[in-house]
Amino acid sequence: MREITLSKAVNEAIAEEMRRDETVFLLGEDVAEAGTPFKVLSGLVEEFGTGRIIDTPISEPGFMGMAVGAAMTGSRPIVDLMFGDFIFLIMDQLCNQAAKTHYMSGGKLSVPLVLRTNMGATRRSAAQHSQSLHALVAHIPGLKVAMPSSAYEAKGLMKTAIRDNNPVVIFEDKLMYQDKAPVPEEEYLIPFGVANVKREGSDITLIGTSSMVQVAEKAAEILAKEGISAEVIDPRTIVPLDEAALIESVRKTSRAIVIDEGHQSYGVTGEIASRLNEKAFYHLDAPVLRMGAMDVPVPFSPALEDLTVPTPEGVAAAARKLCAGEMIHAA
Amino acid sequence: MAAKAAKPKTNSEDYLRMYRQMVRIRAFEDNANQLYLSAKMPGLTHMYSGQEAVAVGICEALTASDKITSTHRGHGHCVAKGAEFREMFCELLGKEEGYCRGKGGSMHIADQSNGNLGANAIVGGSMGIATGAALTAKLQKTGDVTVCFFGDGATAQGLWYEVMNMAALMQLPVIYACENNGYSEYTKTAEIAAGSLPARAEAFGIESFTVDGQDVLAVNDLTQKLVARARKGEGPFFIELMTYRYHGHHVGDINREYYRAKDEEAQWKTERDPIVNFGKWLESEGLASSDELKSVQDEVHADAEAAVKYALEAKYPDGSEVDMHVYAA
Numbered sequence: 139m140r141e142i143t144l145s146k147a148v149n150e151a152i153a154e155e156m157r158r159d160e161t162v163f164l165l166g167e168d169v170a171e172a173g174t175p176f177k178v179l180s181g182l183v184e185e186f187g188t189g190r191i192i193d194t195p196i197s198e199p200g201f202m203g204m205a206v207g208a209a210m211t212g213s214r215p216i217v218d219l220m221f222g223d224f225i226f227l228i229m230d231q232l233c234n235q236a237a238k239t240h241y242m243s244g245g246k247l248s249v250p251l252v253l254r255t256n257m258g259a260t261r262r263s264a265a266q267h268s269q270s271l272h273a274l275v276a277h278i279p280g281l282k283v284a285m286p287s288s289a290y291e292a293k294g295l296m297k298t299a300i301r302d303n304n305p306v307v308i309f310e311d312k313l314m315y316q317d318k319a320p321v322p323e324e325e326y327l328i329p330f331g332v333a334n335v336k337r338e339g340s341d342i343t344l345i346g347t348s349s350m351v352q353v354a355e356k357a358a359e360i361l362a363k364e365g366i367s368a369e370v371i372d373p374r375t376i377v378p379l380d381e382a383a384l385i386e387s388v389r390k391t392s393r394a395i396v397i398d399e400g401h402q403s404y405g406v407t408g409e410i411a412s413r414l415n416e417k418a419f420y421h422l423d424a425p426v427l428r429m430g431a432m433d434v435p436v437p438f439s440p441a442l443e444d445l446t447v448p449t450p451e452g453v454a455a456a457a458r459k460l461c462a463g464e465m466i467h468a469a
Numbered sequence: 470m471a472a473k474a475a476k477p478k479t480n481s482e483d484y485l486r487m488y489r490q491m492v493r494i495r496a497f498e499d500n501a502n503q504l505y506l507s508a509k510m511p512g513l514t515h516m517y518s519g520q521e522a523v524a525v526g527i528c529e530a531l532t533a534s535d536k537i538t539s540t541h542r543g544h545g546h547c548v549a550k551g552a553e554f555r556e557m558f559c560e561l562l563g564k565e566e567g568y569c570r571g572k573g574g575s576m577h578i579a580d581q582s583n584g585n586l587g588a589n590a591i592v593g594g595s596m597g598i599a600t601g602a603a604l605t606a607k608l609q610k611t612g613d614v615t616v617c618f619f620g621d622g623a624t625a626q627g628l629w630y631e632v633m634n635m636a637a638l639m640q641l642p643v644i645y646a647c648e649n650n651g652y653s654e655y656t657k658t659a660e661i662a663a664g665s666l667p668a669r670a671e672a673f674g675i676e677s678f679t680v681d682g683q684d685v686l687a688v689n690d691l692t693q694k695l696v697a698r699a700r701k702g703e704g705p706f707f708i709e710l711m712t713y714r715y716h717g718h719h720v721g722d723i724n725r726e727y728y729r730a731k732d733e734e735a736q737w738k739t740e741r742d743p744i745v746n747f748g749k750w751l752e753s754e755g756l757a758s759s760d761e762l763k764s765v766q767d768e769v770h771a772d773a774e775a776a777v778k779y780a781l782e783a784k785y786p787d788g789s790e791v792d793m794h795v796y797a798a
């Protein structure tokens with residue numbers, strides 16, 4: 139199968155859906171001629187014109203609000219938010235407006251829009267350009283949240299998102315734009331709420347989101363050499379969450395670590411861990427561990443920044459202890 | 470209110486200082502660019518080169534306790550407000566001795582002890598901060614003035630209109646300084662700004678000015694007058710400074726002919742360079758000889774190189790610093 143970059147996968151998904159449905163349009167800063175700073179959207183304006191690939195001023199709350207209104211009236215906007223960190227600027231439009239309109243209108247209005255943005259540290263971009271803020275959005279009922287872990291997921295999830303009748307937020311890892319993966323030429327969609335077992339194993343389940351799937355896979359390789367068999371699961375969407383698949387895996391392995399690049403406290407790792415504790419408690423041989431990003435603003439200095447995110451070695455070390463029956467956090 | 474006036478720039482010493490400060494900014498940026506090109510600098514950075522007369526013209530009209538807020542393109546503001554090369558290069562390289570102990574890097578570089586409240590990586594993110602600093606000045610009668618630097622692109626942020634309204638209602642000592650360098654990332658300003666920028670501020674009853682941002686004396690004269698008036702409670706003010714950035718949006722923005730013509734760049738650099746033109750003026754007025762100007766440049770370049778060398782060898786913060794400073798004691 140051909141291999142393409144995550145960047146190209148996103149580009150293809152948007153182009154295909156724009157060809158298929160002319161109510162789809164895209165807006166954001168420097169999306170047209172510049173094709174975004176990461177060049178993800180290069181070429182789209184040539185095909186679809188500036189009427190459908192719309193450059194905006196640096197007015198995030200404004201264009202997010204316009205997307206909500208457009209979505210309520212028959213359009214299917216894709217909002218391009220240059221950095222995930224800027225989500226704080228659009229929180230009202232996203233969380234008070236887009237997320238609640240369908241419910242508040244008793245199901246009479248809907249907001250079919252996609253917000254595509256990014257996440258991920260270690261790009262040496264400091265505290266306001268490195269955050270992974272998906273948990274904030276996942277906290278708000280009415281919003282769906284997708285976290286592609288490779289080019290394959292990025293394409294399939296984007297196409298599903300564009301066809302969904304709800305506001306969907308997609309977080310792409312900005313360090314993965316140039317990573318290649320096999321992506322079929324033929325059309326495919328990846329349904330929301332269906333986890334993907336990336337690697338089968340029997341001793342411990344490593345649940346990873348976005349780039350943490352690769353961290354989990356690398357940890358599994360390290361562990362395999364030591365005779366520990368790790369299963370790696372990618373939930374692909376955290377809202378909706380494929381709880382059943384995660385529980386099934388943990389029933390088999392009896393141990394789990396949840397790895398995610400959001401801050402550890404009050405985050406995705408805690409949510410998934412507590413669901414496993416509630417629903418698979420009698421199958422567990424050890425507490426479910428959370429491994430999120432350190433609870434600090436992301437520092438600029440490489441010497442500090444690299445300490446803030448989970449690593450394969452760190453995950454392997456924790457897995458080793460869990461499998462040996464050692465207490466990791468003794469009371 | 471304690472009236473503070475910056476020293477009037479009437480003698481050649483002050484003019485030479487302005488010249489030197491502009492040369493220092495250019496030298497800092499040239500070295501930063503080299504650090505990027507030789508892969509010695511982590512991440513990206515936005516060069517201030519070309520806009521020196523704005524930062525220097527304005528900051529030379531301020532005292533050390535007057536405040537500024539800076540932007541992603543903030544090295545120039547930082548130098549102009551009194552920062553030292555060593556601590557700046559250390560910050561740029563993520564070293565412990567940097568102004569922010571390596572935690573901020575290029576986009577957050579600031580010498581806090583000289584009234585720099587920080588460089589902001591959120592476009593428009595400092596507009597509230599600057600206005601709030603002016604509120605402190607008013608409430609505590611400090612006599613300080615705050616200058617809020619931002620780009621033309623930032624005028625699209627709604628926050629600006631909220632705080633201008635309040636600053637005008639409260640007559641706060643804040644000067645909104647818009648550096649109109651013609652581009653907002655990869656887009657011409659004309660394509661992202663409807664109508665006129667000064668008219669927007671005027672709609673709030675804020676006195677507005679447009680000035681040649683390549684002319685350090687024009688910038689300085691205007692700012693001195695406005696700072697003096699702001700101290701007397703006659704603020705806020707808005708200045709649009711017409712200027713130009715020499716490099717790409719950031720150091721990695723090399724192939725940029727699709728949005729900006731090479732001829733245009735060459736024209737600004739050869740005809741409107743703020744340092745060259747000010748140097749010529751100093752010579753023609755008999756305030757400095759070309760030898761004197763040359764020796765200023767040589768000194769500054771040697772300083773910059775020594776600071777780079779120092780910063781390259783300086784140590785990174787210890788890992789234990791990673792969770793320091795999350796909360797204030």
Ligand SMILES: Cc1ncc(C[n+]2csc(CCOP(=O)(O)OP(=O)(O)O)c2C)c(N)n1
Nearest residue numbers: 542590591592620621622623650652653654
């Ligand atoms: C809220 C926000 N939106 C978008 C960006 C990305 N961005 C960084 S600089 C920039 C352009 C800013 O243009 P301008 O204000 O004119 O400043 P200049 O770069 O020209 O100095 C953009 C869009 C950002 N940092 N913050």
Ligand SMILES: [Mg+2]
Nearest residue numbers: 620621652653
């Ligand atoms: Mg600009």
